[in-house]
Amino acid sequence: MAGNPRVLVVDQDFETRADLQKGLVRAQFIVVGGVGYGAEALSLASELKPNAVLVGVEEPAARAHQTIESLTELLPSSPVLAYSSMTDADSARKAVVAGARDYLTKPLKMDDVIKAVQTAIAQQERRQALQSGEPVSNLRSSGMVVTIFGAKGGIGKTTMATNLATAFVAINAGSAVIVDVDTVFGDAAMMLDVPVEMSLVEAADKVDELDRESLGSYLTLHQSGVRVLPAPFEPIDWRNVSPEAVGKVLTLLAQTHDFVVVDCPATFTDLVAVALEKATVVLLMTSLDITSIKDTTTALKLLSGGINNDDKIKLIVNHATNANSLHEDDVSKVLRREVFWSIPHDEGIASSAQVGLPVVIDRPQSSVSTNITELAAMLAGIEFKHGENGYGQGNGGAASGLLTRLFNR
Numbered sequence: 147m148a149g150n151p152r153v154l155v156v157d158q159d160f161e162t163r164a165d166l167q168k169g170l171v172r173a174q175f176i177v178v179g180g181v182g183y184g185a186e187a188l189s190l191a192s193e194l195k196p197n198a199v200l201v202g203v204e205e206p207a208a209r210a211h212q213t214i215e216s217l218t219e220l221l222p223s224s225p226v227l228a229y230s231s232m233t234d235a236d237s238a239r240k241a242v243v244a245g246a247r248d249y250l251t252k253p254l255k256m257d258d259v260i261k262a263v264q265t266a267i268a269q270q271e272r273r274q275a276l277q278s279g280e281p282v283s284n285l286r287s288s289g290m291v292v293t294i295f296g297a298k299g300g301i302g303k304t305t306m307a308t309n310l311a312t313a314f315v316a317i318n319a320g321s322a323v324i325v326d327v328d329t330v331f332g333d334a335a336m337m338l339d340v341p342v343e344m345s346l347v348e349a350a351d352k353v354d355e356l357d358r359e360s361l362g363s364y365l366t367l368h369q370s371g372v373r374v375l376p377a378p379f380e381p382i383d384w385r386n387v388s389p390e391a392v393g394k395v396l397t398l399l400a401q402t403h404d405f406v407v408v409d410c411p412a413t414f415t416d417l418v419a420v421a422l423e424k425a426t427v428v429l430l431m432t433s434l435d436i437t438s439i440k441d442t443t444t445a446l447k448l449l450s451g452g453i454n455n456d457d458k459i460k461l462i463v464n465h466a467t468n469a470n471s472l473h474e475d476d477v478s479k480v481l482r483r484e485v486f487w488s489i490p491h492d493e494g495i496a497s498s499a500q501v502g503l504p505v506v507i508d509r510p511q512s513s514v515s516t517n518i519t520e521l522a523a524m525l526a527g528i529e530f531k532h533g534e535n536g537y538g539q540g541n542g543g544a545a546s547g548l549l550t551r552l553f554n555r
């Protein structure tokens with residue numbers, strides 16, 4: 147290799163990143179940058195073309211894995227090495243499946259890190275010497291696609307989509323866009339009180355002419371900073387909208403946004419299938435009434451059959467009404483799946499929606515706002531501390547009460 151190795155460090159945790167950077171510099175590496183997950187890491191990697199990338203992986207690991215996957219596809223000749231405090235074989239395997247060449251466990255010994263980076267770079271050089279031909283720099287989706295689905299109407303899918311996207315932006319996790327794939331009854335734009343000038347249908351229609359910049363003209367900016375690609379104002383037959391084109395739109399949006407939140411209808415359409423296929427995470431919403439659970443059972447069977455990775459389906463219980471006939475424990479038993487998250491009942495959700503504001507910004511200190519914001523932070527893989535963002539002081543504890551709320555309610 148000509149000159150000292152150039153390394154990029156990707157970690158959501160600033161302190162770990164800084165320590166690692168210092169150690170690498172001491173060992174005569176050139177640290178080209180330190181950055182968090184997602185689009186920023188991708189664009190920095192693309193611009194600076196490091197010889198190797200070190201990625202910190204901590205729970206929830208989905209975003210770190212996605213960043214590893216995107217980095218390895220973007221820069222196939224720059225080995226990505228993961229490090230983590232998770233020492234079990236399954237965590238290591240997942241990082242390797244995502245594309246990591248090595249998996250180092252914490253506490254990190256600087257000597258081991260240096261040796262691992264040097265080995266990975268040397269191995270890469272040998273591989274390149276064996277191959278002729280240039281590596282293809284093929285930028286793929288880098289943002290996290292969060293598809294919100296539920297088998298029943300009125301269980302809070304659009305409420306979740308609008309609030310989650312807003313929370314991503316408010317906690318500075320990155321940019322967010324909501325895509326409404328319900329071309330018949332889609333109401334995300336209405337819930338956010340934004341005009342529908344251009345919709346998913348027009349964008350899909352022109353997708354072959356669109357690039358990342360021109361796609362922006364199809365998006366409407368909400369006052370929260372969230373962009374919206376709404377459903378058409380006049381309902382149309384979804385079968386006229388090409389699923390392939392919608393898939394391309396989602397890919398383009400994921401290349402330009404950190405979070406693409408897809409609001410689905412309550413039925414399995416071809417467009418829903420595309421949104422599920424493109425998803426990094428599927429939030430499967432259910433309420434606590436017997437018909438919703440029955441429909442969710444069917445939905446899970448269909449989803450598990452048609453989705454490439456069952457792990458990405460996360461069950462969300464939304465207490466959309468107070469008249470619940472079941473408990474969450476029953477739901478877990480019937481669906482044979484853990485409840486990943488619970489959203490509390492809050493009458494204020496509807497009144498906020500009436501003024502076109504997601505409750506997370508209209509009443510940021512309510513417990514439902516805190517709850518959804520914590521979910522956003524968990525999905526984004528960042529730590530949410532009340533009062534350190536545009537929300538002001540929330541009224542709940544952060545991570546401490548998380549497990550209790552998740553599983554013991």
Ligand SMILES: Nc1ncnc2c1ncn2[C@@H]1O[C@H](COP(=O)(O)OP(=O)(O)OP(=O)(O)O)[C@@H](O)[C@H]1O
Pocket residue numbers: 296298299300301302303304305306411412464465466467489490491492493494495496497499
């Ligand atoms: N946790 C909650 N507490 C109180 N009200 C809620 C809650 N979640 C949703 N709602 C209310 O439930 C109603 C339906 O919500 P929403 O429109 O988000 O459901 P949906 O699943 O998107 O419905 P559709 O399938 O028709 O699109 C809304 O009036 C919303 O304000």
Ligand SMILES: [Mg+2]
Pocket residue numbers: 303304305333409410
């Ligand atoms: Mg809806």
